[in-house]
Amino acid sequence: MRHVLAALDRSPAAKPVLAAARALAALLGVGVEALHIKVDSADVPRSLAAQAGVPLRVVDGDVVARLVEAAEASEVAALVIGARAIPTDPRPLSATAAAVATTVAKPVVVVPPDADPHATYTRVLVPLEGNAPTSLAPRPLIELAADGGLDIVVLHVTGLETMPAFTDQPQHEHAVWASEFLARHCPWGSGVVRFETRLGRSEDLVPYVAREFGCDLTVLGWSQEFTAGRARVVRATLERSSVPVMLVSVRALTTAAGAAG
Numbered sequence: 001m002r003h004v005l006a007a008l009d010r011s012p013a014a015k016p017v018l019a020a021a022r023a024l025a026a027l028l029g030v031g032v033e034a035l036h037i038k039v040d041s042a043d044v045p046r047s048l049a050a051q052a053g054v055p056l057r058v059v060d061g062d063v064v065a066r067l068v069e070a071a072e073a074s075e076v077a078a079l080v081i082g083a084r085a086i087p088t089d090p091r092p093l094s095a096t097a098a099a100v101a102t103t104v105a106k107p108v109v110v111v112p113p114d115a116d117p118h119a120t121y122t123r124v125l126v127p128l129e130g131n132a133p134t135s136l137a138p139r140p141l142i143e144l145a146a147d148g149g150l151d152i153v154v155l156h157v158t159g160l161e162t163m164p165a166f167t168d169q170p171q172h173e174h175a176v177w178a179s180e181f182l183a184r185h186c187p188w189g190s191g192v193v194r195f196e197t198r199l200g201r202s203e204d205l206v207p208y209v210a211r212e213f214g215c216d217l218t219v220l221g222w223s224q225e226f227t228a229g230r231a232r233v234v235r236a237t238l239e240r241s242s243v244p245v246m247l248v249s250v251r252a253l254t255t256a257a258g259a260a261g
Contacts, residue, residue, distance in 0.1 A: 003031035006054070006080045007067055007100075008045045013082035013113040018052055020109055020117040020244045021080040023216070027121050027150065030077050035070050037063045064099045071104045078107040078246075083238055087114040092238035093226075101247055102224045109217075111244045118216050123151040125215040126193070127206050127233070152193040153213050156181060157202040203236035210241060219246045 006021035008014040018034060025032045034049045034056040049056035059066050071079040081101070084094040093101065093110065101108045111117070181195075196213075198205045210218050218241060222234050237245055 001031055002075050002077050003033045004028065004078050004080060005071055005076045006032060006034045007082070008034050008036045008048065008056070009082065009085070010042060010045055011082065011085035011113070013085050013111065014045050014048055016113065016115040016117055017080055017082045017111045018048060018054065019119075020111045020115065022052065022054070023117050023119060023121050024078060024080065024109060024244075026119070028077055033057060035059070035067070037061065037066050039063060063096055064103075067096075067100050068103050071100070071106060071108075076106065078109060079104055080109040080111060080244075083110045083112050085113060087112070089113075092235045098226055102226060105249050105251075107246050107248050109244050109246045110238060112238075112242055115243060117244060121150065121216040123153065123213060123215045123217075125153050125155060125206070125210045125213065125218045127155045127157065127202065127218075127220060129156075129202075153209070153215060154193045154195050155198065155206065155209050156195070157198050157200060157205050159199070159201070202233045206233055206237050207240035210237075210243065215243060217244050217246060219248060221248050221250045224249050224251060 004021045004025040006018050008017060018032075021032050021034075032052075032054045034045075034054050036044050036056060036058045038044060038058050038060050044056070044058050046056055059070075067079070067081070070076070079100070081097050082094075083097055084091055097110060101110065196209065198209065206218065206220075209215075218237055220234055220237060222231055224247075225231060226235075234245075234247065
């Protein structure tokens, strides 16, 4: 049976991780399984999983290696992990979360320790840069929206150097440009998504727009690289977001699309 895998540790972050996993499972129509990597003799978070009615599997070993191994199982649809153990940690991701997110090819939902996920996801923010790899990332969720119950906000941020030029009727030409953008980069979202454009820096505007529209979840396509100068939008969103962030590997999507095509 396909399921969402929730990685639970003994920190306060485990509760929002499990709540986010249950909400995602409800959206996808799959089950939930919790996983705890036991590294010492301390208590296992059994009561948390039991109260939620979620089966808990406990394994020993290296935390990163075992999480990656478990997430790559064919029956796992997505992995949900905590961004860090405490809200005051200045890092966008803990060392464990970063190692797992940059390795697992499947969608990884990163949950802030102070998040309070809703029982179901109702509004999702999907930033699109306007290139083929990142445009593939939100397709499964947008197709779910077509069945009703999920509001998708597609955001495209332009800088002054990339802003399209309009002539004497910008109100009409912007509508045409928006229609062409969605047809090219989000063809499965026609008539389903709400399209928003902003002028500025993506790393500033993505977290802001998520709050502006009251989104429950942000979906970002990324290259799974946290090296210097890379993943600026991902870093900023993880640092500033109070809601879960789904990271979708564009490398995995491109490989899958190439195999299918």
